[in-house]
Amino acid sequence: MAETMTALFGGVGPDWTAHQTPVPEPGHGQIVVRAHAVALNNADASMLAAADPTSGGTGKQYQAGYEFAGEVTAVGDGVATPAIGDRVMGTTPGSFAQFVLADRRHVLPVPDELGYDIACALPTGLLTEHGAPTTGGFRSGQSVLITGATSSIGLIGVQIAKALGAGQVIATTRSAAKRDLLERVGADTVVVTGEQDLIRAVLDATGGDGVDVALDHVGGSTFAA
Secondary structure, eight states, X not given: OOSEEEEEEESSSSSXXXXXXXXXXXXTTEEEEEEEEEEOOHHHHXXXXXXXXXXXXXXXXXXXXXXEEEEEEEEOTTOOSSOTTOEEEEEOTTOSBSEEEEEXXXXXXXXXXXXXXXXXXXXXXXXXXXXXXXXXXXOTTOEEEESSTTSHHHHHHHHHHHHTTOSEEEEEESOGGGHHHHXXXXXXXXXXXXXXXXXXXXXXXXXXXXXXXXXXXXXXHHHHO
16 A cells, blocks of 8 residues: 555645645554545535635645545454455545545445445435434334435435334425325325424324424424424
8 A cells, every 4th residue: 555645635725735645544443445436515615615714714724525435445453344345435534535544433335236426425414314313212113203304314314214114204395296206215104394284294194192203404493393
């Protein structure tokens, strides 16, 4: 493996700048991944702007990026999986680089049929939508409400809820034209918020009990409801 690599840094100006930097070595519980593709996260643009010294930013340089996909090239102590040569996708700061240092717990295997260009855009959504119901105490057989379900992260949430064994998945959309899409990905009940009252519709769908877990991607008054 090479001793240096190209990585993109913010804090130099309005754009990321390519620098040569040492290839990272994995510590305990860490892996190194040769990145084949990386994805833009919402945080990337705001961090770049905040650090831009030409427009009043901090001027503090940092290695940019969060989401990546590639092939494991090295593993640290205590790492049983993934193994060298495995295809993985993951999320970690500093991922806009030829080689990415990551915690093994923050990567997922890439299915054989999935290309790196698609895989790199999935880790944050997958980890968020799996972690949220887990944090919420979800158990197989419970009911789950997913608001903003036709957003990219909402669609992931519907499918993960079904994969985890949800007894009932209620999904919301503002457009009746998107009902079929939500039903195809696994929603048992679709609430069209442009036509229905969310609270009333959820209570009706659950026999007046309400749902066990809600994944809210809308916020505001919807979160309060």
